[in-house]
Amino acid sequence: MRVSHLLIPTLREDPGEAEVVSHRLMLRAGLIRKVAAGIYTYLPLGLRVIRKIETIIREEMTRAGAQELLMPIASPAELWRETGRWDYYGKELLRFKDRHERDFCLGPTHEEVITDLIRREVRSYRQLPLNCYQIQTKFRDEIRPRFGLMRGREFIMKDAYSFDVDEEAARVSYQKMYDAYQRIFTRCGLTFRAVEADTGLIGGTSSHEFMVLAETGEETIVYTEEGTYAANVERAEVLPPVRVSDEPQRPLQKVSTPGMKTIVDVTGFLKTTPDRLVKTLLYKTPKEVVAVLVRGDHELNEIKLRSLLDVTDLEMADPETVIACTGAPVGFAGPVGLRGVRIVADQAVAALRNVIVGANEADAHYVDANLDRDFNIDLAGDLRKAEAGDPSPRGDGTLKVARGIETGHVFMLGTKYSVTMKATFLDPQGRERLAVMGCYGIGVGRTAAAAIEQNHDQKGIIWPLPIAPFHVHLLPLGPSPKVVEASQRLYEELTGAAIEVLWDDRDERAGVKFNDADLIGTPYHLVIGEKGLAQGTVEVKERRTGTSTKLPPDQVLTHLRQALEAIRAS
RNA sequence: CGGGGCGUAGCGCAGCCCGGUAGCGCACUCGCUUGGGGUGCGAGAGGUCGGCCGUUCAAAUCGGCUCGCCCCGACCA
Numbered sequence: 001m002r003v004s005h006l007l008i009p010t011l012r013e014d015p016g017e018a019e020v021v022s023h024r025l026m027l028r029a030g031l032i033r034k035v036a037a038g039i040y041t042y043l044p045l046g047l048r049v050i051r052k053i054e055t056i057i058r059e060e061m062t063r064a065g066a067q068e069l070l071m072p073i074a075s076p077a078e079l080w081r082e083t084g085r086w087d088y089y090g091k092e093l094l095r096f097k098d099r100h101e102r103d104f105c106l107g108p109t110h111e112e113v114i115t116d117l118i119r120r121e122v123r124s125y126r127q128l129p130l131n132c133y134q135i136q137t138k139f140r141d142e143i144r145p146r147f148g149l150m151r152g153r154e155f156i157m158k159d160a161y162s163f164d165v166d167e168e169a170a171r172v173s174y175q176k177m178y179d180a181y182q183r184i185f186t187r188c189g190l191t192f193r194a195v196e197a198d199t200g201l202i203g204g205t206s207s208h209e210f211m212v213l214a215e216t217g218e219e220t221i222v223y224t225e226e227g228t229y230a231a232n233v234e235r236a237e238v239l240p241p242v243r244v245s246d247e248p249q250r251p252l253q254k255v256s257t258p259g260m261k262t263i264v265d266v267t268g269f270l271k272t273t274p275d276r277l278v279k280t281l282l283y284k285t286p287k288e289v290v291a292v293l294v295r296g297d298h299e300l301n302e303i304k305l306r307s308l309l310d311v312t313d314l315e316m317a318d319p320e321t322v323i324a325c326t327g328a329p330v331g332f333a334g335p336v337g338l339r340g341v342r343i344v345a346d347q348a349v350a351a352l353r354n355v356i357v358g359a360n361e362a363d364a365h366y367v368d369a370n371l372d373r374d375f376n377i378d379l380a381g382d383l384r385k386a387e388a389g390d391p392s393p394r395g396d397g398t399l400k401v402a403r404g405i406e407t408g409h410v411f412m413l414g415t416k417y418s419v420t421m422k423a424t425f426l427d428p429q430g431r432e433r434l435a436v437m438g439c440y441g442i443g444v445g446r447t448a449a450a451a452i453e454q455n456h457d458q459k460g461i462i463w464p465l466p467i468a469p470f471h472v473h474l475l476p477l478g479p480s481p482k483v484v485e486a487s488q489r490l491y492e493e494l495t496g497a498a499i500e501v502l503w504d505d506r507d508e509r510a511g512v513k514f515n516d517a518d519l520i521g522t523p524y525h526l527v528i529g530e531k532g533l534a535q536g537t538v539e540v541k542e543r544r545t546g547t548s549t550k551l552p553p554d555q556v557l558t559h560l561r562q563a564l565e566a567i568r569a570s
Numbered sequence: 571c572g573g574g575g576c577g578u579a580g581c582g583c584a585g586c587c588c589g590g591u592a593g594c595g596c597a598c599u600c601g602c603u604u605g606g607g608g609u610g611c612g613a614g615a616g617g618u619c620g621g622c623c624g625u626u627c628a629a630a631u632c633g634g635c636u637c638g639c640c641c642c643g644a645c646c647a
Contacts, residue, residue, distance in 0.1 A: 012596060012608070013582050017640055037639065092645065109647090143571075143645060157647050209647095218646090302644090315644085409647060443647030478605050511607040518607090529606055539606095 001470075003504045006044050009033075010516050020216055022452035023148030025461050029519045031448075038145025038153035040445075045520065048469035049448050050156060054135050056187050056466060057158050057442060064180040066131040066160050071113045073137060077103030079112040083420045088312075094141045106139035111417050111439060114161045118435065119423035125165050128425065128435070129173055133160030135444065149445035150405070151218075156445050162438040165427065167414070170436040174412050177440040181210050181408050184442065189464025190451060193404065195221045196231035198303055199411055207411040210442075211404030212450035219404045222386045224397035233401075234303045236386035237393040241351035250354050250368040252336070258363040261331025263296045266365060270356060273297070277356040278349055278369075280333040282317035282325060282341070285309060289317055289325055291338055293345035293377070295352065298384040308344065308381045326360040334358030335375035336366050343376065346383035405450040406443075413437040455544075461521030462544050465567045470502040472560060473522040477510045477529040486538070486553055487528050493557055494526075499564065501526075518543070523567065524560060528553075 008030040017034070018024040026032045031046030042050055058068065077095070080086035086093075086103075094106045107113065114132060122130065138157045145153050162173035178194070185192045190212050197209040209232055211221055223230035231237070260266045263274050277296030282289055283305065290309065294300050306314050319330050325341050326333045334357035335343050349355075354368040357375075369375060388401045417423065418434040427433045448467065455462045465471065472494060476487040487503065494501050502522060504513045510529075517525050527539040532550065540559055541548035551559055 009580095011581065016576085016582070019641065034639090090645085138647075140646070144641095144643090146641080151646075155647070159647085406647065441647045446647055475606095480605090509605065509607085509609065511609085514607045516608090527606080531606070 001502055003502060004506050006502075008043070008045055008516075008520070010519055018148065020147040020150065020453075021456055022150060022216075022449040025452050025456060025519070026148050026449065029461055029521070032148060034148075038142060038151065040149065040152060040154075042445075045469045046448075049463070049467055050444055052467040052469075053188060053444050053447050054156075054158070057135065057184055057444070060180045060184045060187070061133050061158070061160065063183075064131070064176045066133045066162075066177075066180075068134060069132050070134050070136060071107070071110050071117075073107055073139065074104050075107050075110075075113050077105065079116055079421075080105060083112055083417060085112065092140050092142065094139050107136075108138055108140040109439075109441070110134070110136075110159055111161065111413070111437075112421070115417045115421045115423050115437070118161075118163055119418075119421060122163065122423075122425050122435070125425055125427050125433070129162060129164045129169055131160055131162040131173060131177075133158060133440075147449070149449045152445065155443060158442040158444060160440040162440070163423070163435040164438075165425070165433065165436070167436055170412060170414075170438055174410060174438045177410050177438065178208060181410060181440070181442070185210055185212070185407065185447075188447060188451060188467050189455070190407075190447070191454060192407070193221065193223060193230055193402075195223065195404075196229075196235050197409065198232060198235045207409060209404075209406045210408035210410075212407050212447075212454060213402055213404050214450060214453040215403055216453055217403035217405040219406050221402050221404050222388070222390075222399040223402065224392045224399060226392075226395070226397040228395040228397055229392045229399070231386070233385055234301065236399070238347075238382050238384055238386050239391055239393055240347045240382075244351045245353040247353040249370045249373065252369055252374050253367050254359055255365055255367055256363060257332075257365045260363075260365070261329075266356065267296070270365075270367065272356065276352075276354075278335075278352065280335060280338075280358055282322050282333060284315050284317045284321060285311040286313050287311075288342065289321060290342045290344055291325075291333065291335060292383065293335060293343065293349045294384055295346065295348045296356075298346065298348060299387070300346070300383060301385040304381070304383050305344070308379065308383065326358075328358065328360045328362050332358040332360060332362055332364065334360055334366060334369070335377075336360070336369055338375070342378045344379040344381070344383070345377045347380055348384065350377070350380055405446065405453065407447045407450050408440075408442045410440045411438060413439055456521070459515070460519035463521045463523060465523045465564065468522050469520070470500045470522045471564060472499055472501045472524045472526050473517045473520065474501050474503040474526045475510075475513045475517055475528065476504070477513070477527065479507065480530045482533055483528050483530055486533055490526065490528070490538070490553060490556055494560065497557055497561065499557075499560060524563065526556065526560075 010030045011028040014024050015027045018027055030043055032040045077086055096104055135158045139154050142153050145151050164170040164173050192210055192212045194208045194210050197207045199207050220233045222236045260269045267274050274296035278293050279296055281292045322330050356367050357369045359366050390399045415434045423435045424432045452461050476483045491503050523543055525541040532538055536552050537550040538553050539548050539550050
């Protein structure tokens with residue numbers, strides 16, 4: 001295609017609104033334009049990338065036995081009320097009324113709609129297993145959309161839903177999707193890792209996230225070098241302490257700690273280390289306030305606390321509540337003598353002896369407090385965040401930490417939706433059974449953004465070939481008729497051979513064309529200049545390495561074919 | 571929603587403290603020039619200074635309200 005015929009509004013300067021590399025480069029290279037917060041138009045170049053990713057997804061979904069359909073974006077409230085998610089989903093669900101005052105929403109995900117379809121159409125075990133997917137626009141009214149396509153409110157998602165006769169069959173379906181995702185992200189040219197994950201609002205029994213590794217990723221993952229374990233920190237399990245302290249118990253003692261409110265203050269003041277201290281955090285759930293005990297050097301994982309308490313709403317107590325419950329200002333809460341609230345503790349706390357805790361009065365702490373003697377715990381469990389250096393919860397090795405971008409997520413749903421929506425079928429014995437479900441998402445735009453995060457340099461994007469908007473950027477330099485003529489010939493020859501060529505036919509200076517080409521980031525640049533032609537050569541330049549090869553025009557096709565094949569194969 | 575910041579030409583910004591003619595660079599149009607890493611010169615076009623209300627002889631500038639956007643935290647493909 002000719003640049004002069006395409007809308008490719010490249011920007012010379014960084015747009016002020018973009019902070020993150022992929023967002024900046026998508027705007028600068030003319031891939032997207034913002035319409036409102038988290039809502040974007042895909043320009044021709046951006047759309048080509050999206051389509052390439054979609055094609056890879058379609059091929060792999062088909063190969064995995066899934067079939068494509070397309071559900072509506074708007075869906076009626078009744079379906080969502082059936083599963084309870086009309087209330088549960090919160091403000092992220094964009095709701096509206098039609099002209100008859102009926103409640104509708106824009107689909108943030110489609111479990112309700114697909115389950116409604118399947119319960120109507122599937123009556124027999126003979127029709128299972130079934131895996132349906134779509135590539136469609138989703139709308140989630142995110143609290144804070146950011147980073148361009150990385151977290152939009154409106155975004156393109158591939159979502160698949162599997163229905164099986166039982167758990168075992170569902171695990172097979174899940175594994176097929178897991179494998180398909182491995183192939184999809186590999187084919188997109190990404191470096192990624194599948195990790196165990198929390199199931200969040202979607203629910204279900206277990207899940208894996210596919211994380212594209214990037215420093216700018218919003219997620220933190222932990223993993224072992226040995227590959228025995230990888231998980232989102234939100235989810236990562238922590239083993240119980242291997243041994244309980246055998247220190248003899250010393251008598252409880254109250255000490256004055258004027259103005260010492262933080263771990264750093266207290267440990268500095270008492271000349272000790274954070275692991276000798278137990279911090280007491282007060283949390284509010286809709287029905288109660290709880291005190292949470294965590295070792296001083298550990299960090300509480302709120303998701304674990306949420307599931308231990310079996311609540312979805314959880315927030316740190318405000319200062320007034322802290323005073324009301326402990327009788328002391330924030331910074332001096334402790335379990336000793338604490339009445340009227342449940343005390344839950346991380347498992348590591350139980351292994352400690354002679355710890356420092358707040359005394360529930362201003363400017364005072366207890367030292368040498370001991371569990372069972374000085375205070376009690378109502379509930380204990382794994383509550384802290386995993387951190388680098390922790391032993392792997394599975395087998396050998398210690399955990400390392402990395403950042404990632406969640407581009408895909410697969411869930412074993414179990415019967416969560418089939419129960420509430422009565423999606424049943426008859427088994428061979430004529431008994432009514434619940435379909436066992438799975439669901440599987442890929443953020444298409446986010447995958448494109450992740451690819452840029454992983455593949456760029458100072459000058460711009462460096463697309464992995466399989467998702468590049470074009471294979472070759474044809475750059476004729478100068479207005480010479482010979483150059484124009486040679487370009488035209490090469491363009492036709494390459495295009496005829498199914499190589500996708502972006503032809504910069506603008507009357508622009510060499511520098512402008514080079515800079516735009518580097519910014520747009522097609523894998524190969526084909527440079528045609530008067531000087532080269534005089535020597536009977538043109539130049540093929542690899543965007544990633546910058547290496548260029550001079551060769552006669554009639555060898556370009558063969559050369560590029562080989563180069564493109566080589567990348568495809570790698 | 572809490573914290574921080576920003577709205578001035580298509581883009582990037584200055585002007586605002588200290589009220590008085592709206593400015594710079596890029597992009598755009600025309601002419602010449604140049605032609606292998608964002609040519610040079612000249613001439614132009616383009617702005618309700620986010621919106622509303624107020625203070626004032628006078629508001630981009632001061633005050634209040636409001637809308638939008640960006641960044642940091644709780645949600646997620």
